[in-house]
Every structure is written in C-alpha cells, then in structure tokens.
Amino acid sequence: MKILRQIDSFLARIEQTFLIVLLSVMILLAFLQVVLRNLFSTSILWGDTFLRQLVLWVGFTGATLATRQKRHINIDVFSRLLSDRGQTIVGIVTNLFSAIVCIFLTKAAIVFICDEKSSQSILFANIPTWIFILIIAIGFGLITFRFLTIALENFFHLVKKES
Amino acid sequence: KIKFATLAPEGSTWMKVMKEFDRAVRKQSNGRLGFKIYAGGILGDEKDVLRKIRLGQLHAAGFTGVGMGEILPEVRILDCPFLFRSYDEIDYINTKFYQRFARGFEKKGYVLLSWAEVGFVYVFSKSPIRSIEDMRKIKMWIWEGDPVAEATFKAFDLHPFPLSVIDVMPALQANMIDGVYTSPLAAIALQWFTKVKYMMELPLANSAGAVLISKRKYDQLSPDLQKILSENARHYMAKLITLSRKDNAKAIETLKKSGINIVPISNKETMLQYEEIGKKARRLLAGKLFSQQLLTEVETALAEYRAKHSNKTTN
Amino acid sequence: MEIVFIGLIFLLLALFGTPLFVIIGAIALLSFHSVGIDTSAVIVEMYRISNTPALLAIPLFSFTGYILAESKTPQRLVDLSQALFGWIPGGLAVVALVSCAIFTAFTGASGITIIALGGLLFPAMLQNAYSEKFSLGLLTSCGNLGLLFPPSLPIILYALVAKININTLFVAGFVPGVLLLILVSFYCFYKGVTLSVPRTRVTFRNLYKAIKAAIWEIPLPIIVIGGIYGGLFTVTEAAAVSAFYVLIVEVFIYRDIKLSSDVPRIMKESMLLVGGILVILGTALGLTNYLIDAEIPMKILQFLRSFVQTKLVFLIMLNLFLLVVGCMLDIFSAIIVVVPLITPIALDFGVNPIHLGVIFLVNLGIGYTTPPVGMNLFIASFRFRKSILSLYAASLPFLAILLVALIIITYIPEISLWLVNVVGIK
Numbered sequence: 001m002k003i004l005r006q007i008d009s010f011l012a013r014i015e016q017t018f019l020i021v022l023l024s025v026m027i028l029l030a031f032l033q034v035v036l037r038n039l040f041s042t043s044i045l046w047g048d049t050f051l052r053q054l055v056l057w058v059g060f061t062g063a064t065l066a067t068r069q070k071r072h073i074n075i076d077v078f079s080r081l082l083s084d085r086g087q088t089i090v091g092i093v094t095n096l097f098s099a100i101v102c103i104f105l106t107k108a109a110i111v112f113i114c115d116e117k118s119s120q121s122i123l124f125a126n127i128p129t130w131i132f133i134l135i136i137a138i139g140f141g142l143i144t145f146r147f148l149t150i151a152l153e154n155f156f157h158l159v160k161k162e163s
Numbered sequence: 164k165i166k167f168a169t170l171a172p173e174g175s176t177w178m179k180v181m182k183e184f185d186r187a188v189r190k191q192s193n194g195r196l197g198f199k200i201y202a203g204g205i206l207g208d209e210k211d212v213l214r215k216i217r218l219g220q221l222h223a224a225g226f227t228g229v230g231m232g233e234i235l236p237e238v239r240i241l242d243c244p245f246l247f248r249s250y251d252e253i254d255y256i257n258t259k260f261y262q263r264f265a266r267g268f269e270k271k272g273y274v275l276l277s278w279a280e281v282g283f284v285y286v287f288s289k290s291p292i293r294s295i296e297d298m299r300k301i302k303m304w305i306w307e308g309d310p311v312a313e314a315t316f317k318a319f320d321l322h323p324f325p326l327s328v329i330d331v332m333p334a335l336q337a338n339m340i341d342g343v344y345t346s347p348l349a350a351i352a353l354q355w356f357t358k359v360k361y362m363m364e365l366p367l368a369n370s371a372g373a374v375l376i377s378k379r380k381y382d383q384l385s386p387d388l389q390k391i392l393s394e395n396a397r398h399y400m401a402k403l404i405t406l407s408r409k410d411n412a413k414a415i416e417t418l419k420k421s422g423i424n425i426v427p428i429s430n431k432e433t434m435l436q437y438e439e440i441g442k443k444a445r446r447l448l449a450g451k452l453f454s455q456q457l458l459t460e461v462e463t464a465l466a467e468y469r470a471k472h473s474n475k476t477t478n
Numbered sequence: 479m480e481i482v483f484i485g486l487i488f489l490l491l492a493l494f495g496t497p498l499f500v501i502i503g504a505i506a507l508l509s510f511h512s513v514g515i516d517t518s519a520v521i522v523e524m525y526r527i528s529n530t531p532a533l534l535a536i537p538l539f540s541f542t543g544y545i546l547a548e549s550k551t552p553q554r555l556v557d558l559s560q561a562l563f564g565w566i567p568g569g570l571a572v573v574a575l576v577s578c579a580i581f582t583a584f585t586g587a588s589g590i591t592i593i594a595l596g597g598l599l600f601p602a603m604l605q606n607a608y609s610e611k612f613s614l615g616l617l618t619s620c621g622n623l624g625l626l627f628p629p630s631l632p633i634i635l636y637a638l639v640a641k642i643n644i645n646t647l648f649v650a651g652f653v654p655g656v657l658l659l660i661l662v663s664f665y666c667f668y669k670g671v672t673l674s675v676p677r678t679r680v681t682f683r684n685l686y687k688a689i690k691a692a693i694w695e696i697p698l699p700i701i702v703i704g705g706i707y708g709g710l711f712t713v714t715e716a717a718a719v720s721a722f723y724v725l726i727v728e729v730f731i732y733r734d735i736k737l738s739s740d741v742p743r744i745m746k747e748s749m750l751l752v753g754g755i756l757v758i759l760g761t762a763l764g765l766t767n768y769l770i771d772a773e774i775p776m777k778i779l780q781f782l783r784s785f786v787q788t789k790l791v792f793l794i795m796l797n798l799f800l801l802v803v804g805c806m807l808d809i810f811s812a813i814i815v816v817v818p819l820i821t822p823i824a825l826d827f828g829v830n831p832i833h834l835g836v837i838f839l840v841n842l843g844i845g846y847t848t849p850p851v852g853m854n855l856f857i858a859s860f861r862f863r864k865s866i867l868s869l870y871a872a873s874l875p876f877l878a879i880l881l882v883a884l885i886i887i888t889y890i891p892e893i894s895l896w897l898v899n900v901v902g903i904k
C-alpha cells in the first residue's frame with residue numbers, strides 16, 4: 001500500500017507540472033492568436049486546431065487529478081446514512097466498479113487509437129491525429145489506477161478495523 | 164440494411180433523391196436491401212463518419228473531397244482551383260478517370276458506388292474582387308485543415324483565417340473575416356449570403372463528391388443485391404447531379420435578387436492570371452496529395468478535350 | 479428483465495456515490511456492445527469534443543473565474559454594485575441574473591456561464607447576506623435565460639435547421655426572454671426583502687471610492703461584452719483576452735495573487751473542474767451517439783404522434799418531451815436531431831414555426847437544470863463544491879418560476895409573435 005501511495009503521489013506531481021505547463025501554453029498561444037488576428041491581420045494556421053487538442057489534454061489530466069481527490073460529480077444519497085464500516089465497504093464496491101468500467105474505456109480508446117493510426121489521418125503540419133488521441137487512453141488508464149488505489153485503501157482500512 | 168450518413172439536411176434535394184434511391188432499392192430487392200439514413204451530419208463531420216464506418220457502426224456515406232481525400236488523397240485533384248471551366252469538362256474527366264479512382268478506393272477498403280457533386284464553389288466577399296490584388300486584401304476564411312484550399316490561397320499569396328463551418332457566421336458578423344468560398348446553394352442554406360455583398364463570377368473550383376460503401380459491407384451482399392445497389396446508385400446520383408446543378412443555377416438567381424452583385428472578370432489578362440494561380444496551386448500539391456504523373460494525365464486530357472470542343476460554346 | 483436488473487444495479491451504484499461519468503460510460507459501453515458495435519464508438523464520439531467551436535472558452539473562462547474568485551475582486555465588485563444598486567431590494571441578485579443572461583447569449587452554453595461567472599458572483603452574493611440556497615439556485619438556473627437573446631448560437635443553429643430567418647427568431651425570442659427575466663427579478667426583489675439583505679443609500683463619495691477600487695476590473699465586462707457585441711471578438715477570443723488580462727491585473731497590479739505560489743494552485747483547481755466536466759460530457763456524447771444510432775428520439779416521437787389528437791395535448795406532450803431531451807442531449811445535438819422531426823408534426827397541428835422555435839429553446843434551457851440529470855446541476859455541483867442534492871433543492875423554486883413562464887409562452891403564441899409582427903420582418 002505504501003509503495004502504491006508513493007507511486008500515486010509521484011504521478012500526481014508529474015501530472016500537476018504537466019497541467020501547469022499545458023495551461024500556460026494555452027493561455028499564451030490563445031492570446032497571441034487574438035493579437036495576431038486583430039493587430040496584424042494574420043494568424044497561426046494550425047493554432048486553433050492545436051488549442052482545441054490542448055483542451056482535451058488539459059481536461060483529461062485534470063480528470064485524473066480529480067479522481068485522486070475524489071472530486072468527481074456524483075449523486076451520493078445513501079452512503080451518508082451508513083456506518084463507517086458500511087461506507088468503507090460501499091467505497092470498495094463503487095471504486096472497483098469504476099475501475100472496471102474505466103478499464104473498458106481505456107481498452108476502447110486503445111482500439112480507436114490503433115484504428116486511427118492505421119488510417120494515417122493527419123491533423124495538421126504532418127502530425128498524425130492518433131498522437132493527440134493518446135491522452136484519452138492515458139487519461140482513462142490513470143483514472144483506472146486511481147480508482148483501484150482508492151478501493152485498496154478502503155480495503156486496508158476495513159482489514160485494520162476488523163483486526 | 165445499409166446505414167448511410169450524409170451532411171445534407173432533412174428536406175434537401177440530396178435527401179429527397181436519397182429517399183427515392185432507398186425506395187427503388189427496397190422495391191427491386193423485395194425488401195431485402197434498404198437504407199437507414201442519418202441526415203444533417205448528425206453522426207459527425209466526414210472524418211467522424213469515416214471512423215464510424217471503419218468500426219462498423221456505419222456502412223456508407225455521401226462524401227465531399229474532404230472525406231474522400233482522407234481515404235484516397237489523389238482524388239483531391241478534382242477539387243483543384245481553376246481546373247474546370249464547365250460541367251461538360253467535369254463529366255468528361257469524372258468518366259475518364261472513374262475506373263482508376265474506383266480501383267484506388269477498393270485498395271483502401273471502399274467501393275465507389277457513384278460520383279456525386281457539391282458543384283462549383285464561388286468566392287463571396289464584402290468588397291468586390293476585380294483583380295488578384297483585390298483578392299489579396301480579403302480576410303479570407305479557410306476550412307480548417309483542408310490542404311487544397313491551403314495551397315490555393317498560398318498560390319494567391321494571401322493569408323487565410325481557419326475556422327470551422329459553424330464559426331463562419333459569427334466571424335463574418337464580427338468582421339473577423341470578409342470573404343468565404345462555397346457553393347451558391349450552401350451560401351443560402353447557411354445564410355452566409357446575408358453578410359456579404361459580392362460574388363465572383365469565376366468559380367474558384369469544383370467541389371467533387373461521391374457515395375462510398377465499405378468493402379466489408381458490400382462483400383456481404385449477394386451478387387444480385389450488389390447489382391441492384393450499384394445500378395440504382397449510378398442512376399439516382401446522376402439524377403442528383405442534374406438536380407443540384409439546377410438548384411445551384413436557381414440559387415444564383417436568388418442571390419442576385421437579394422442584392423448580391425456578381426463581379427465578372429474584367430479582361431483576358433486577369434483571366435490568365437487566375438489560370439496561372441490555378442497551375443501554381445496544383446504544382447504545390449503535386450507530390451503531396453497526388454503524383455505529378457496523375458496531374459499531367461488530367462491536364463493533358465482536359466487540353467485534348469478543349470481542343471476538340473473549342474468551337475463549341477461552354478456554359 | 480435483464481435490462482431492468484442491470485438498470486437497478488446502476489441506479490443503486492449511482493445513489494451510493496459512483497461518479498456519474500462512470501455510470502453514463504458503463505451504459506454507453508453496454509449499449510454499443512449489446513448491438514454488436516465495437517465499443518470504441520464511445521471514444522470516437524468523445525474525441526468529437528475537440529471539434530466543438532467554443533471549446534477553448536471552457537478552460538480559459540474557468541481559469542479566469544477561479545482567479546477572480548480567489549482575488550479580492552468579489553469584494554470590490556460587491557462594493558461597486560452596492561454603490562450603484564444598493565438601494566434596490568435584491569439589487570445584486572438582479573445584477574447577477576442579468577450578467578448571467580447576457581453572458582449565455584454570447585457563449586450559447588449556460589454551463590460556461592456557471593464556470594466563468596459563478597465563482598465570482600457566488601461569494602459576492604453570500605457576502606451580501608443572500609442565503610446559500612437562493613444564490614446557488616439563481617446562478618445555476620438563470621444563465622439559461624440568455625439562450626433567447628442575440629447572438630445566441632442555439633438560435634442561429636435552430637434557424638438554420640428549421641429553415642427560418644435568423645433575425646426573425648432573434649426578434650421573436652426577445653419578449654419571452656424579457657418576460658423570463660422580469661419574473662425571476664420579482665423573485666429576487668421578494669428574496670431581497672424577506673432575507674432582509676441590507677440596503678444602502680447612493681452617495682457620490684461611496685460611488686467614487688468603489689469605482690476607484692475596481693478601476694482595473696471594470697474594463698473586463700466592457701472588453702468581453704462590448705468586444706463581442708461590437709464585433710471585435712468571437713467568444714473564444716474574448717475568453718483568451720480575459721484570461722490574459724485577469725492574470726496580469728490580479729498578479730501584477732492588484733497583487734492579490736502570487737505568481738509563484740497561488741497561480742499554479744489556481745491553475746490546477748480550475749482544471750479539475752474542466753476535467754470533471756469533460757469526462758461527463760464525453761461519456762454523455764458517447765451515449766447520445768448510441769441513442770441516435772438506435773433512433774430512440776425518433777421512436778419516442780412516433781409514439782407521441784400515434785395518440786395525440788389536439789393542438790393542446792400536442793403542446794403539453796411537446797413540452798414534456800423537450801424537457802427530457804434537454805436533460806439528455808446537449809443543445810446542439812438536440813436541435814439537429816429533434817427539430818427536423820418535430821417541425822412537420824407541429825405544422826400539422828397548426829403551431830407557428832417561429833413560436834415553435836421559442837418553445838424549443840426555452841424548454842431545452844430549462845431541461846439543463848431539471849433534476850435528476852440536467853447538465854448544469856452537475857457543473858454547478860463541481861464549481862461550488864456542493865452536493866448534487868443541495869443543488870436539486872436550490873434550483874427547485876427557480877424551476878417552478880421558469881415552468882410557469884414556459885406555460886405562458888407556450889399557450890400564448892402572441893408573446894413570441896407580437897414583436898415580429900410589429901417589426902414586420904418575416
């Protein structure tokens with residue numbers, strides 16, 4: 001569990017740095033585009049396309065961090081009515097279920113990426129489209145890992161309580 | 164059932180002919196074959212539709228050059244600027260090169276059921292374009308990620324603004340752009356004509372189209388169904404091309420009536436300049452989308468055709 | 479039988495706190511799997527998000543909103559609006575209402591309004607002694623009113639799909655839009671009085687002090703709203719300019735926020751929001767793709783058509799149907815899928831196409847905040863860090879007002895058509 005937690009916080013640090021770099025690039029590039037368009041009547045041809053891809057990258061990185069902080073949107077009505085033990089068990093079930101669903105989403109993303117790769121589709125400037133879609137597989141992969149970690153945490157919490 | 168996607172909206176000529184096509188196929192196959200049509204681009208743009216065809220959610224679709232080019236880039240030669248001067252020339256080249264492109268599509272896993280057509284694409288602008296210099300002053304829209312349009316405007320030496328189709332209307336309103344290119348019919352359907360004043364008489368290019376079905380689905384059909392499908396596709400798409408040419412001619416009249424000024428080419432010299440730009444754009448694309456050899460073949464075929472029909476008037 | 483069983487399990491999992499995107503994703507995956515289509519269809523649809531025109535506005539406005547909320551801007555703006563409108567009961571609430579409506583008119587998506595303005599207005603309203611429940615409800619429900627005002631993108635799209643004149647629909651939406659604003663404003667006045675929100679007298683000194691304090695923030699709405707109305711910027715450009723401007727102003731001029739410590743933290747916080755929304759939106763689009771593929775909306779309509787006989791019953795059924803659609807589909811898909819289907823039926827029953835457009839847009843807007851699955855409730859839940867249940871409760875009074883307005887607008891076509899006839903455009 002300790003190693004898992006270390007990996008988790010190590011990944012989180014990388015993700016955070018990555019997020020901050022991407023968002024800074026996004027803000028600067030978006031502003032540069034406005035300046036170029038309005039003051040110099042020109043623009044970076046691939047700029048807007050690239051910016052929209054960045055949104056996906058920033059979004060999925062944010063989503064894995066949101067999983068880590070248990071900040072995903074949910075309708076939690078019942079679990080607050082349960083005892084501490086009940087909540088822990090429910091935590092194991094819901095997080096395991098979430099991990100399983102996210103494994104299938106990751107798998108679906110990988111299938112899509114492989115297909116896109118074989119289609120040789122180009123997004124702009126000779127960069128193939130599948131490179132940009134990678135983030136969906138990476139994102140769901142990391143989210144799966146996070147749900148598993150939380151489920152395990154709950155499990156150990158339960159074992160410790162019982163003994 | 165063949166699941167078919169098109170960008171054409173419900174109620175358009177496209178959809179009317181598509182439904183006739185569907186009825187004919189159902190009748191001749193005694194209900195063994197028919198279409199399930201998803202209109203109005205509801206399943207996505209052409210790239211999305213291609214993805215869905217590859218994963219088997221869809222089987223067939225009507226494509227423009229953008230989608231066809233994703234499968235077989237060399238087919239984009241048909242969309243090149245200032246290549247065709249009349250519908251006769253388009254029909255001649257489309258027939259002459261049909262087998263070649265059909266083989267190309269087949270290698271990539273698609274069956275070319277028939278050509279379709281968007282038609283001649285014109286430049287619409289807020290100020291009149293009477294010369295190449297006027298053109299260079301236009302803040303021209305460009306469809307995001309279309310290499311043919313990129314080469315065209317590069318040949319003009321003008322710097323276009325890439326936007327998705329939905330964003331064009333607000334951008335015209337905001338004067339972020341003051342020129343667009345599209346078919347007369349689309350200029351009306353998308354209401355872009357309300358934001359511009361002029362239309363160039365000389366078409367920028369012809370926008371090609373085709374109906375493709377995945378080879379996987381086609382091969383599942385028994386030979387008699389394949390025959391019914393192919394024959395009806397050719398018949399109804401030919402009908403569609405005729406109708407859409409009429410629609411576009413009518414659309415130009417409507418545009419004139421609603422106050423759009425048609426700007427003709429003032430002299431022979433300007434015309435030659437435009438043709439030079441067309442050639443330049445095609446050279447830029449040769450070796451990228453299509454081979455130099457194919458370009459030469461098409462240009463030679465056109466030159467021969469023009470020499471033969473030079474005494475005939477073109478429309 | 480099997481479907482009911484799986485449905486119950488999913489419902490139970492959802493009610494025990496499974497993230498919603500997981501539930502929606504699971505349904506989408508299973509649906510495609512059950513009809514033998516590869517589940518990567520869900521991801522294909524998710525990736526289509528990267529083609530959404532105003533997509534970039536979401537992270538940029540989120541960041542702007544978080545920066546403003548974390549600086550002392552809310553205090554300065556409350557002071558300013560107090561100095562200007564403090565004498566009106568419920569003054570700040572009406573200011574919030576109108577700003578949300580205008581903002582949605584530009585973005586075409588009331589979710590973005592909650593992200594961009596919510597973080598700023600929510601603390602401001604709390605400081606001004608409005609109750610949490612009222613403030614949440616107002617900020618979550620009222621962005622939708624802007625869908626009816628130009629240059630709202632949904633109006634443009636509706637007009638394109640239904641083949642009616644865009645300007646006519648802009649004019650037609652105006653009176654119903656104002657009616658909605660007035661009804662909600664009355665509620666704001668009422669709340670301002672009953673919550674005994676303190677009122678202040680307008681004095682020149684106070685006004686001067688407030689303007690001087692907020693002098694760098696006052697240009698922001700002018701840049702955004704003036705820039706877009708004046709035809710200088712598109713929505714995305716306005717988002718880019720505000721993000722950049724706010725960063726400079728709050729970090730280097732007001733120095734409310736530290737570049738090295740605060741900015742990275744705020745960046746991360748704001749992108750958690752974007753991520754949370756993106757995965758729900760993505761899986762929901764995946765599910766939408768299945769619904770369209772299986773022609774579910776078309777089937778519901780056929781069912782409706784089979785037993786509806788009169789115009790009145792049709793309108794009632796239409797409202798119910800559109801509320802459900804507004805919950806399930808995003809507004810653009812809803813327009814593209816449903817408008818071509820209902821237009822001919824509505825014409826059969828003698829409904830004016832312009833009036834139909836107004837009904838449609840009001841309905842879809844309300845659908846966004848209708849429990850249990852209205853998208854804006856989720857976005858607000860994330861943005862304000864409140865449970866989804868407290869948002870259900872908060873939005874109910876507003877929902878009631880909006881439904882009353884919807885009934886009035888639906889059954890009195892003159893409200894939508896009067897101005898069109900006066901102006902005389904067709």
Ligand code: NA
Pocket residue numbers: 208307327328529
């Ligand atoms: Na696009």
Ligand code: NA
Pocket residue numbers: 037038337338339709710711712715
């Ligand atoms: Na601009």
